[in-house]
Amino acid sequence: MPSKRQNELQRQNIIIEIIKNTPNVTLQQIAEGLGLKSVSTVHVHINKLINENFIVREGRKLIPTNRDVSEFTPLPFYGYAQCGDNDIFAEENIVDYISMPTRVLPIPTKDLFLMKAKGDSMEPTISDGELLLFKKTNELPSADSIVLCRKDEGLKIKRIRTFNSEEGPKLQMVSDNKLKYEPFDCDESVRIYAKLVKMA
Numbered sequence: 001m002p003s004k005r006q007n008e009l010q011r012q013n014i015i016i017e018i019i020k021n022t023p024n025v026t027l028q029q030i031a032e033g034l035g036l037k038s039v040s041t042v043h044v045h046i047n048k049l050i051n052e053n054f055i056v057r058e059g060r061k062l063i064p065t066n067r068d069v070s071e072f073t074p075l076p077f078y079g080y081a082q083c084g085d086n087d088i089f090a091e092e093n094i095v096d097y098i099s100m101p102t103r104v105l106p107i108p109t110k111d112l113f114l115m116k117a118k119g120d121s122m123e124p125t126i127s128d129g130e131l132l133l134f135k136k137t138n139e140l141p142s143a144d145s146i147v148l149c150r151k152d153e154g155l156k157i158k159r160i161r162t163f164n165s166e167e168g169p170k171l172q173m174v175s176d177n178k179l180k181y182e183p184f185d186c187d188e189s190v191r192i193y194a195k196l197v198k199m200a
Contacts, residue, residue, distance in 0.1 A: 008045075008097075009069070009074065011034055011045055012045055012048070012049055012054070012069065013069055014033060014034060015030055015033075015034070015042070015045055015046070015049065015055075016049065016054060016055065016064050016069065018030050018033045019055060019062045019063070019064050020064050023061075024060075024061060025062065027039040027042050027043065027046070030042045030046075046062065052067075052072075052098075052099050053065055053067055054067050054069060069099075071101060071102055071103070072099035072100060072101055072102060073099065073100055073101075073102045073105055073109050073112075074097040074098065074099050074100075075097065075098055075099075075100055075105075075109070075112050075113055075114050075133075076094045076097055076113045076114065077094065077095050077096045077097060077098045077113070077114040077115070078094060078095060078113060078114070078115050079095040079115065079116065080115065080116045080117070080118040081115040081116070081117060081118060081132075081148060081155045081156070081157055098114055098131075100114075100133070100200065105133075106135065106197060111135050111136040111137075111194075112133060112134070112135055112136075112197065113133075113134055113136070113194070114131060114132065114133055114134070114200060115131075115132050115134060115148070116129055116130065116131055116132065117129065117130045117132060117157060120177055120180070121156075121157070121158075121175040121176070121177050121180070121181045122146070122157050122158075122159075122175060122176045122177065123176065123177050124176065124177075125146070125159075125176045126146075126157065126176070126199070130199055131199070131200040132157070132196060132198075132199060132200060133196070133197045133198050133199070133200040134148055134193075134194035134195065134196055134197060135194055135195055135197050136193065136194045137192065137193075137194055137195050140160075140171075140192065141160060141192070141195040142160070143160050143161060143162045143171070144159065144160065144161065145159070145160050145195050145196070146158070146159050146160075146195070146196035147159075147160060147173075147192050147193075147194065147195050147196065148192070148193045148194040148195075148196070149173060149190050149191060149192045149193060150190070150191045150193065151173070151184060151189065151190050152189070155193075156173070157196070158173035158174060158175060159173070159174050159175070159176060160172075160173065160174075160186065161173075161174045161183070170185065170186075171185070171186035172184065172185055172186060173185075173186055173190060
C-alpha cells in the first residue's frame with residue numbers, strides 16, 4: 001500500500017503535468033483531474049510546489065519551472081531542535097517533507113532528516129533558525145562531530161570533544177558558544193541520535 005507521502009508526491013506530479021498541458025488551468029480543473037471534489041487540498045499542494053519552486057504564479061496563471069521532481073528527494077522535517085536551554089521537542093512528529101536535490105545527498109538517503117536550530121549555543125557555527133541535514137546513527141561519531149543528542153528531557157545540538165581526566169580520555173558535549181554554555185559529560189544519561197551532515 002502506498003504511503004501518505006507517496007500519494008502526496010503522485011498528486012504533485014499529476015498537478016505539474018496538468019499545469020504543463022493546460023494553459024490557464026483553474027484550481028477546479030486541477031481538482032477534477034485529481035478526482036477531488038474540493039479545491040482546498042489543491043491549494044495545499046499548489047502552495048507547497050510554489051514554495052519549493054516547482055511552479056510559479058504569475059497573476060492567476062500557474063507556470064511550471066524547469067525543476068524536475070524526480071531529481072529531488074523528499075526528506076522528513078522534524079521542526080526545531082533547541083540549541084540552548086529548556087528545549088522541548090517531540091521527536092517522532094514529522095512536521096513536513098522538504099525536497100532536497102538528490103545529487104547533493106549522501107547515499108543511501110533513508111536515514112537522512114532535517115531540523116531547524118533554535119537558540120544560540122552553537123553560534124557562530126550554527127545560527128538560530130538554520131536548516132540542518134542530519135543522518136541517524138547507532139555509532140558514536142568521531143571527535144569534533146556535531147550531533148543531535150538527548151540530555152535529560154530535551155534535544156540538543158552539540159559538538160563532541162575529548163578531554164583528559166584523571167581516569168584518562170573522556171568525551172564531552174560542548175557548545176561552540178563556550179562563553180555562555182557549559183559542557184557536559186557524554187555519559188549514560190546522553191543519547192546520540194544523529195550526526196550533522198551539512199547546513200542545508
